[in-house]
Amino acid sequence: MTQTRTRLERGRGVLGQALTLVHTGQAPTRAVLTSELGVTRATAGAVAAELESLGLIRVDTHPAAPAAGTHGRPSHGLSVDPEGPVVLAAQVHVDGYRAALVGLGGHVVATAPGCMTPPEDPAGVIGEVVEAGARLLRGSTRRCVGVGLAVPSAVSEPEGEALDPLNLAWSIGAPVRAAFTEQVERAGLSGPDGAPLPCFVGNDANLAALAEHRHGAGTKxxxxxxxxxxxxxxxxxxxxxxxxxxxxxxxxxxxxxxxxxxxxxxxxxxxxxxxxxxxxxxxxxxxxxxxxxxxxxxxxxxxxxxxxxxxxxxxxxxxxxxxxxxxxxxxxxxxxxxxxxxxxxxxxxxxxxxxxxxxxxxxxxxxxxxxxxxxxxxxLDHAGLVGAAEAAWQPVLDDPLGALGE
Known part of the structure; x- marks a missing residue:
């Protein structure tokens, strides 16, 4: 086994942690990543290279010279890949919906707002927002790895039912996750291998909090x-x-x-x-x-x-x-x-x-x-929408290799 392979095997246990650090802007350089992970520089380099090979991050191989008065070699810069995968994020609110493609780093790539009075059947508005998202995907070359939906209601776990749809005409206990999953399948959305995309549904305030923590006023x-x-x-x-x-x-x-x-x-x-x-x-x-x-x-x-x-x-x-x-x-x-x-x-x-x-x-x-x-x-301007994307990204952040089927 080569030395590089040994380093990579050692570092695969922290791939998710490393990706999360880059995703949230906490590891802008390989030196910072090394420190945050508590690994050797060589292992951190192998981890960054693996994430780059998955199309998730980019490694700057020509780092700028260190600032005046500092010591040591310049460190390679790390950033999310601007051409990497996306998730489809959706949000339903009292007077319509919004769909978006969101990349790592919380970057909204494309968005499609829609106005309507949500019908009593959740499938109606969920179908509209999923179709809006599907149109965005059809106009993109980016790989989609998951879908997330934010709704203005408490959502039970693990059932995925809307228990408190205060501002909507939905019945208490409406099966929003089942409706969302069905509409995603009906729209023909799937992963590159044809497998169903993982679907996540959550309360809009919960998901907004997650987005603010990772990309907004709540960072660190x-x-x-x-x-x-x-x-x-x-x-x-x-x-x-x-x-x-x-x-x-x-x-x-x-x-x-x-x-x-x-x-x-x-x-x-x-x-x-x-x-x-x-x-x-x-x-x-x-x-x-x-x-x-x-x-x-x-x-x-x-x-x-x-x-x-x-x-x-x-x-x-x-x-x-x-x-x-x-x-x-x-x-x-x-x-x-x-x-x-x-x-x-x-x-x-x-x-x-x-x-x-x-x-x-x-x-x-x-x-x-x-x-x-x-x-x-x-x-954040659309914290709930970015939060829906965070829910969809979570399996990739937890286990990049497993989630991407590598």
Whole structure:
């Protein structure tokens, strides 16, 4: 057995870890990869070469000279292969869908938005978004290695059923994973060897949290708490050491049902004053004395009001009220979960941007550890969509050789 082969055999156990480091931007050079993996330089070189041979990364064989004042040889640069495989990511929301081809590194290669009122049968809108993705693939030469779908509902594991489709007309327990898998097969999507593509379905807030942790405002965080609000309601997720904490059945972190005002609005969960009804776009519009219109989603209307009319006294007062309610809920979560970073999405990100001191103060004032927690707005435009791609990429990140059939 050659020395190179021996090094490669030694390093194959860390191929997935190495790919994840390049995928998340944590190993921009072979020297950093060597350090992060805790292997020899030769083994790291063999690992990088293997990932390059799989078409997943590129190794710069002509590295630039070291910066002035530094020592040692320049290290080979590492990056994801811009012509490498992709996954098909899809997201369903209250007024339509979006499909995209997403490469390693969270790079959106192509996207196709669509507007429609999702029908009561999930297969209708899922079929539309899958077909939109199939058209993107037909116009691409890239190899597809998986498909992922984000939906605005808690999704049970392992059944793949939508248990809380608040904003959609779907029935509780709708079999979204089965419908998604069926539509992918019907569209004729398969791997290069003709095998069915692995299909993944998850809650949009969970998947957005994963995307933010790997490519957005949550990078380098160990314990990331993500809280967001879309059209209606409040969602959240927790990422621990790079993995989503989903609980025993995929239903963990229903942060929207934290009580922040015991005498407040009735919530569909049976309680009163939950974040779900006290800190979402509808609550903001009502607090600002604005009647919601039919033209756009509530999130769009609330975000535009906050952005364009924050100087209005009533709008500013409503924003402060929501910030206080959100801060109260976040403070409780900080006391329980002790995250090192909180990332806010949707309208909550806009609230933080409009008055960061108010929200920081609300969290710090009511929690034991709140002063030491970084509080940041989302760093991604389509976090749920990128998160759906992350779910589809996960088998490749875990075992590149096994997932790609090499």
């Amino acid at each position: 965080s160990r314990h990331l708490l993500y809280v967001t609000t879309g059209h209606r309601g409040v969602g959240g997720a927790l990422v621990l050491d790079g993995r989503l904490h989903t609980g025993s059945g995929g239903l963990a972190l229903e942060v929207g049902h934290l009580t922040v005002d015991p005498g407040g609005r009735p919530c569909r969960c049976g309680s009163r004053g939950c974040l779900d009804v006290e800190a979402d776009p509808l609550a903001f519009l009502e607090a600002a004395g604005r009647a919601p219109g039919p033209q756009f989603s509530l999130l769009h209307q609330a975000a535009r009001l906050l952005r364009e009319e924050y100087a209005d006294e009533g709008v500013a007062r409503a924003a402060g009220l929501l910030a206080d309610r959100l801060g109260l809920g976040l403070a409780g979560l900080v006391n329980i979960l002790n995250p090192d970073r909180i990332v806010l999405g949707g309208l909550h990100a806009a609230l933080l941007t409009a008055d960061p001191d108010r929200l920081h103060s609300a969290v710090a004032r009511r929690s034991l550890w709140g002063r030491g927690v970084a509080l940041l707005p989302s760093g």
